[in-house]
Amino acid sequence: xARKKILVTGGAGFIGGNFVQFIVNKYPNYDxxxxxxLTYAGDLTKHKQIEEKKNYTFIKADISDRKFIIELFxxxxxDYVIHFAAESHVDRSIKDPGIFIExxxxxxxxxxxASKEVGVTKFVHxxxxxxxxxxxxxxxxxxxxxxxxxxxxxxxxxxxxxDLLVRAYHETYGLPVNITRCSNNYxxxxxxxxxxxxxxxxxxxxxxxxxxxxxxxxxDWLHVIxxxxxxxxxxxxxxxxxxxxxxxxxxxxxxxxxQTIIKELDKSDDLIEFVKDRLGHDKxxxxxxxxxxxxGWEPIYTFDTGIAQTIRWYLDNKEWWExxxxxxxxxxxxxxxxxx
Ligand code: NAD
Ligand code: TDX
Numbered sequence: 324x325a326r327k328k329i330l331v332t333g334g335a336g337f338i339g340g341n342f343v344q345f346i347v348n349k350y351p352n353y354d355x356x357x358x359x360x361l362t363y364a365g366d367l368t369k370h371k372q373i374e375e376k377k378n379y380t381f382i383k384a385d386i387s388d389r390k391f392i393i394e395l396f397x398x399x400x401x402d403y404v405i406h407f408a409a410e411s412h413v414d415r416s417i418k419d420p421g422i423f424i425e426x427x428x429x430x431x432x433x434x435x436x437a438s439k440e441v442g443v444t445k446f447v448h449x450x451x452x453x454x455x456x457x458x459x460x461x462x463x464x465x466x467x468x469x470x471x472x473x474x475x476x477x478x479x480x481x482x483x484x485x486d487l488l489v490r491a492y493h494e495t496y497g498l499p500v501n502i503t504r505c506s507n508n509y510x511x512x513x514x515x516x517x518x519x520x521x522x523x524x525x526x527x528x529x530x531x532x533x534x535x536x537x538x539x540x541x542x543d544w545l546h547v548i549x550x551x552x553x554x555x556x557x558x559x560x561x562x563x564x565x566x567x568x569x570x571x572x573x574x575x576x577x578x579x580x581x582q583t584i585i586k587e588l589d590k591s592d593d594l595i596e597f598v599k600d601r602l603g604h605d606k607x608x609x610x611x612x613x614x615x616x617x618x619g620w621e622p623i624y625t626f627d628t629g630i631a632q633t634i635r636w637y638l639d640n641k642e643w644w645e646x647x648x649x650x651x652x653x654x655x656x657x658x659x660x661x662x663x
Contacts, residue, residue: 330356330401332386333408335365337513345551347373358382369512386430396437402444412516413478417602420477427481435492446500447558448489453479457605465611468566475603493564501561505569506610510547511636515644522584523637524644533663536600538578541607545571546629549622556620570610573626587634
């Protein structure tokens with residue numbers, strides 16, 4: 324197979340980081356360039372095992388830096404762009420939406436322009452099920468690729484805006500693109516501001532776990548490795564211009580998720596503390612992944628096997644998340660959870 328150049332943006336974050344490791348190991352004949360600004364959510368310690376590999380290069384840069392990005396694309400002539408880089412936390416977007424527009428919308432447009440300029444083989448835009456808005460609690464309803472876009476948070480509105488730009492560059496300029504819309508991920512290297520790693524890290528430290536509202540909101544959970552495999556498939560086999568939903572039918576209420584983790588760690592439900600609800604809190608997400616399954620995708624984890632593997636990983640990798648929760652994260656936590 325011919326050598327290919329793959330640009331992964333946001334490859335120092337949670338999903339992009341897992342994806343970089345996945346393809347560096349799976350495709351020795353691909354040269355992987357990980358471009359990341361290293362914001363609070365990015366760290367390179369996770370890549371110790373691959374940083375010496377010949378097919379891996381790190382580039383510290385801002386996707387919104389038009390001059391740098393266009394020059395880089397002209398120099399490297401990437402074949403594939405797999406675009407993860409984003410501001411990704413809903414709560415932060417409620418407090419300060421501006422940076423979400425800058426990175427998620429403007430940054431994506433810069434990458435699209437650069438991809439158009441050099442004529443990439445494929446631009447894969449990693450989006451989210453949150454662009455569809457929310458479902459009610461009727462378990463027979465799901466998000467399909469035809470569900471109208473109705474984002475409710477500044478985060479999901481910024482992702483929806485970038486999805487529309489990606490679509491427009493396909494329709495207007497014929498740029499070969501795919502958009503993936505995945506449900507909530509979990510697994511190794513998940514930043515502890517998000518529900519699952521926040522719960523695991525706090526339960527392990529016998530600290531209270533803040534649950535928003537009544538804990539009955541539902542999310543559809545997918546192990547990050549199953550998401551990586553989906554992107555690998557779409558990158559190679561996705562039909563240009565198409566959207567693919569990614570999800571494994573693992574719906575749980577937030578309370579069920581927190582209780583599962585507490586039980587696995589043999590601790591008490593007394594650690595649960597109900598706190599003020601998130602503004603505009605989406606009730607339920609649930610994905611219909613039929614279109615992706617027809618392309619040949621099948622998840623390897625159920626929620627039960629995936630959460631057990633993830634808890635084990637957090638037990639075995641305390642130094643990774645302890646350095647985070649003992650840093651600037653403390654100030655974030657205090658400001659976000661004033662009563663906990
Ligand atoms: P994350 O917050 O863990 O990582 C984001 C990465 O992007 C970080 O490494 C950060 O340094 C980098 N970054 C931020 N701004 C940048 C900029 N201007 N230039 C270059 N790099 C920048 O996010 P994640 O959870 O890994 O999510 C990755 C992508 O997947 C996002 O686009 C997100 O919308 C999407 N997604 C996430 C989930 C989920 O459950 N976490 C589900 C579906 C889709
Ligand atoms: O402390 C908390 N307490 C709580 O009850 C936190 C952080 C969250 N929650 C609730 C809110 C949500 O209903 O748990 C659920 C999951 O919350 P998050 O982990 O913040 O994820 P969510 O808002 O659903 O968004 C995630 O999935 C889709 C990612 O952060 C997004 O980047 C992705 O697009």
